[in-house]
Amino acid sequence: MIHLRTPLSREDIGQLKVGDAILLSGTIFCGRDAVLPRITSELSSQEWQKREICLKGGVIFHTAVSCAGVGPTSSNKLEIENSIIPLSKAGIMVHLGKGALKKETILGLAEFGAVYAVIPPVTALLGEKTLSQRCIAWPELGMEALYALEVKEYPAIIAAAHGKSIYDGGQR
16 A cells, blocks of 8 residues: 655656555545536636635645535546546646546646546445545635645556556556
8 A cells, every 4th residue: 555645746656556445545636527628728728827726736626515525426428538637737647536537637636747547336335535625716615616635545456657558458
């Protein structure tokens, strides 16, 4: 089991291989279908700098945040998967979710030194490991707004790293 704390470094990510079990602690961002396209739009228009939210070395969990807790949504939804490469370019180092990604996305992760990890859909377990949560952008989106969570030892398995994917047997 590899323990990682945000913000992450290139060395942290460089050591990871497809199939590695990790435990993430620190601050992670949460967003899904409604908010991720907004972030990528602001990144491309330079509006994001006004928010003073640093993505470098960050983790983004593909989820909504509700009173019921958090659990992964499918990362291969168009709005989510299309955000992965721009967010990696902006400094996100780990994308958390579920499901297989396209080969182009896996190669884009590698290009920007990021990885994709699958996280178990166990809301009760994740609830115990969530220390705090706060909305940091677009509160009008409710549970689909951008949130920051403080977490302790979120479990995940590296599903794509260095151009390889667990879904294709680790082959390029």
